[in-house]
Amino acid sequence: MIHLLCCRINTTAPVLFLRQSRRSAEFCRLSRSHSSPQQCNSFTLRSCNAVRFFKSWAQRAPKTPKASRSALRFLWAPTLLALSGRAFCKVAYCEADVNNNTLLKQTGAKDSPPEFSWLILWEFVKPQLVALIGAVVLAFGAAILNIHIPLMLGELVNVVARYLREQAGNYVQEIRVPALKLLGLYGLQGLLTSGYIVLLSRVGERVAADMRKTLFSSLLRQDVAFFDANKTGQLVNRLTADIQEFKSSFKLVISQGLRSVTQTVGCFISLYLISPKLTGLTVVVLPCLVGGGALIGSLLRKLSRAAQEQVAKATGVADEALGNVRTVKAFAMEDRELQLYALEVDKSCEMNESLGNGIAIFQGMSNVALNCIVLGTIFAGGTLISSNEMSPGDLMSFLVASQTVQRSLASISILFGQVVRGMSSGARVFEYLALQPSIPISVGGRIPFHSLIGRVEFMDVSFSYPTRPGHQVLKKLYLTLPPSKTVAIVGESGGGKSTVASLLERFYDPNSGVVMLDGLDIRTLDLSWLRGQVIGFINQEPVLFGSSIMENIRFGKPEASDAEVVSAAKQANAHGFVTSFPDGYNTVVGERGVTLSGGQKQRIAIARALIKNPSILVLDEATSALDAESERVVQEALDRATRGRTVLIIAHRLSTIQGADLICVMSNGRIVEAGTHVELLSKGGLYADLIRRQRAEEQK
Numbered sequence: 001m002i003h004l005l006c007c008r009i010n011t012t013a014p015v016l017f018l019r020q021s022r023r024s025a026e027f028c029r030l031s032r033s034h035s036s037p038q039q040c041n042s043f044t045l046r047s048c049n050a051v052r053f054f055k056s057w058a059q060r061a062p063k064t065p066k067a068s069r070s071a072l073r074f075l076w077a078p079t080l081l082a083l084s085g086r087a088f089c090k091v092a093y094c095e096a097d098v099n100n101n102t103l104l105k106q107t108g109a110k111d112s113p114p115e116f117s118w119l120i121l122w123e124f125v126k127p128q129l130v131a132l133i134g135a136v137v138l139a140f141g142a143a144i145l146n147i148h149i150p151l152m153l154g155e156l157v158n159v160v161a162r163y164l165r166e167q168a169g170n171y172v173q174e175i176r177v178p179a180l181k182l183l184g185l186y187g188l189q190g191l192l193t194s195g196y197i198v199l200l201s202r203v204g205e206r207v208a209a210d211m212r213k214t215l216f217s218s219l220l221r222q223d224v225a226f227f228d229a230n231k232t233g234q235l236v237n238r239l240t241a242d243i244q245e246f247k248s249s250f251k252l253v254i255s256q257g258l259r260s261v262t263q264t265v266g267c268f269i270s271l272y273l274i275s276p277k278l279t280g281l282t283v284v285v286l287p288c289l290v291g292g293g294a295l296i297g298s299l300l301r302k303l304s305r306a307a308q309e310q311v312a313k314a315t316g317v318a319d320e321a322l323g324n325v326r327t328v329k330a331f332a333m334e335d336r337e338l339q340l341y342a343l344e345v346d347k348s349c350e351m352n353e354s355l356g357n358g359i360a361i362f363q364g365m366s367n368v369a370l371n372c373i374v375l376g377t378i379f380a381g382g383t384l385i386s387s388n389e390m391s392p393g394d395l396m397s398f399l400v401a402s403q404t405v406q407r408s409l410a411s412i413s414i415l416f417g418q419v420v421r422g423m424s425s426g427a428r429v430f431e432y433l434a435l436q437p438s439i440p441i442s443v444g445g446r447i448p449f450h451s452l453i454g455r456v457e458f459m460d461v462s463f464s465y466p467t468r469p470g471h472q473v474l475k476k477l478y479l480t481l482p483p484s485k486t487v488a489i490v491g492e493s494g495g496g497k498s499t500v501a502s503l504l505e506r507f508y509d510p511n512s513g514v515v516m517l518d519g520l521d522i523r524t525l526d527l528s529w530l531r532g533q534v535i536g537f538i539n540q541e542p543v544l545f546g547s548s549i550m551e552n553i554r555f556g557k558p559e560a561s562d563a564e565v566v567s568a569a570k571q572a573n574a575h576g577f578v579t580s581f582p583d584g585y586n587t588v589v590g591e592r593g594v595t596l597s598g599g600q601k602q603r604i605a606i607a608r609a610l611i612k613n614p615s616i617l618v619l620d621e622a623t624s625a626l627d628a629e630s631e632r633v634v635q636e637a638l639d640r641a642t643r644g645r646t647v648l649i650i651a652h653r654l655s656t657i658q659g660a661d662l663i664c665v666m667s668n669g670r671i672v673e674a675g676t677h678v679e680l681l682s683k684g685g686l687y688a689d690l691i692r693r694q695r696a697e698e699q700k
């Protein structure tokens, strides 16, 4: 009967699976725009080829010798399972890509989903190859031993059964050898397991650490346009969560995957050797149970992912409220923020409760199913024992081996999901590793041999920001900053003043035209040298690091001595207030310099810019956020700092730039007026109008 059933399955199951594969192929075809077409095609082709092979074998099966037919008969089932798992894996991979693609579109990053690269992974794994091979060998060894254990247990039970039946001989003597062998096997298996876990976690941790360092260095190398298009939180997520996920999957696949596959195949062989008839029964029941379990498991995983996303959403609300706590307090919005947070937390609580219920039902059902299998095996095995086709020890071995197969198959089905998640996390990490910045920091740019004169020219410069290519910010701009002179740019908000400073710093390159320094195109100059030594930049909202004042000033020149730091602080009018603090230069300024006043922060920023003794100084609204007294002290520092340097000042408050050598009025991406304060006033144009309006506002 069982034999007949097996034959029937041999011929019909592959046909069913072929249909299933076609459906998967259709899914891949539909989601081709989101996933890699090559992956879907090659997978479908491989699945169909495998099925064709099974189908043709099934048709030829009656002609093959009985033993090899039977041996092959139980091999197709795990293969079928593995292939269905791969189908699930690919479909889920396509799904993951769809989600990922939506995210990429939201952030304005490139459209196609990132692809997992085995080559990049190899680069990280290569240095750990010896440890990895060691781990694989030990894991494989532990799995092989696991196959032996059911057979040894059966041997023990047979000794006990024989003694009970015959009541003769020395029981202790007889049982000692198999018991000691089993004990030794357990000990060896424990050793091998500990060994591969130690090696594998070492490999995993080192690969993850290397990935983190390489990814961070790659992110730091990217140009400013990259950061305009990508949210910082998401980039940090790639450094933390994605690498963590990838590491867990990597470790799990090597340890559990290898063990489960070896055990499944090995234990199936053991099962067949013990009892081909009982094995036939198992082959029918197990795949159905494991398939059903995998299906429910995948639904639960989806629910779990949604619940995790909801938790992240709630965290985002808290993060935003705590990050902007001053604004929240200033508007007395604590209750509203609390309500928003509570709403998200309640949603996540509901989702997690549903997930908990799902897991409870699933576990209850799987317990019943597994126990029914045990019961069924004992029932069928008992029948075989009564007809002398099997010994009690064989039944014991069969039970233990089939339990091992169940556990292994269940973990394989879970592993598929983990592989998918690990691969998409890895792909997201690798995507940025391979990314080349359009403005590389140091690719053999030149450093002029002569001492810098400091003449800057913008010649016919047109520019649009990469994130907004349709909006031209600078339109055929001509502007010259003569050496050691101060040039101010004024004009309407959004006219493109700060953009001029960004192009000078080479945060972006112009779409057409050229920015020159001492007659050299700045694109040919060494970028580290240009930013690190030539240009000093001070803007409206200086950002300090959460370290000491000394370290913050030294950020401008890491090799500077303490005396140089103090001298820069004196030039920036900062020495007085710094020494009034109990810890002086060792005072820690808090996150983003939160423990300092706006004027104090600005003076530290000026000291940080001055310590590198730049030839060109760019001041972008450097005093506009300060009150009158702070502005006076900072302005005094700036007047001192600008002496003997080429200076570009971008200012709203026109009173601060009246002494500039040249004032340029900018409107709609062009310089529309230029001259000294007196010249422009007497002209009665846009500048005179701006002055008139500002004075009127001040008198209100």
Ligand SMILES: Nc1ncnc2c1ncn2[C@@H]1O[C@H](COP(=O)(O)OP(=O)(O)OP(=O)(O)O)[C@@H](O)[C@H]1O
Residues within 6 Å of the ligand: 228, 465, 467, 468, 473, 492, 493, 494, 495, 496, 497, 498, 499, 500
């Ligand atoms: N990173 C960016 N990505 C896209 N567009 C930008 C970016 N920065 C500025 N812009 C746009 O470029 C235009 C010019 O901005 P810019 O900051 O140069 O003006 P501004 O004259 O300095 O203005 P304000 O005086 O208000 O600071 C604006 O329309 C602005 O919206």
